[in-house]
Amino acid sequence: MKTTLLMCVMGCALACGGCASKPAAEVSSKELAAARAAHAELKPGASRQAVLDSFKAGNLVKLGNSSMAGAAIEEWKYEAFHDEKERKNLFVTFLYFCNDRFVDSSDQRIDFRNNEALVAKWIGKPSK
Numbered sequence: 001m002k003t004t005l006l007m008c009v010m011g012c013a014l015a016c017g018g019c020a021s022k023p024a025a026e027v028s029s030k031e032l033a034a035a036r037a038a039h040a041e042l043k044p045g046a047s048r049q050a051v052l053d054s055f056k057a058g059n060l061v062k063l064g065n066s067s068m069a070g071a072a073i074e075e076w077k078y079e080a081f082h083d084e085k086e087r088k089n090l091f092v093t094f095l096y097f098c099n100d101r102f103v104d105s106s107d108q109r110i111d112f113r114n115n116e117a118l119v120a121k122w123i124g125k126p127s128k
Contacts, residue, residue, distance in 0.1 A: 025059035025079045032082045036091055046102045066113060071098050071123045098122040
């Protein structure tokens with residue numbers, strides 16, 4: 001009985017292996033180009049929702065939110081890739097919002113929690 005059950009579970013796992021859906025970040029080459037173009041058009045001061053809506057395909061994840069110097073700061077990560085014959089064409093950016101307004105992006109995560117001057121710039125206050 002145990003052997004039959006184990007074989008059934010293994011068979012189901014093997015059979016469903018090819019049924020897996022594609023990763024959320026996998027996009028077409030046109031969608032990847034559109035995401036890069038949307039990123040290039042981002043302007044500081046744009047609303048958070050408008051910026052997030054500009055990324056039509058790919059994987060967009062909220063990494064966290066913080067309250068610093070009286071401001072609400074959100075950090076998001078956008079990633080998308082397209083397989084092109086044995087290599088992935090990848091685009092990753094981190095997006096930062098202060099009080100629901102776009103303030104910055106970077107291809108690497110920014111350690112803003114330990115950078116009071118940067119947070120002051122995002123808020124629009126002179127740094128100390």
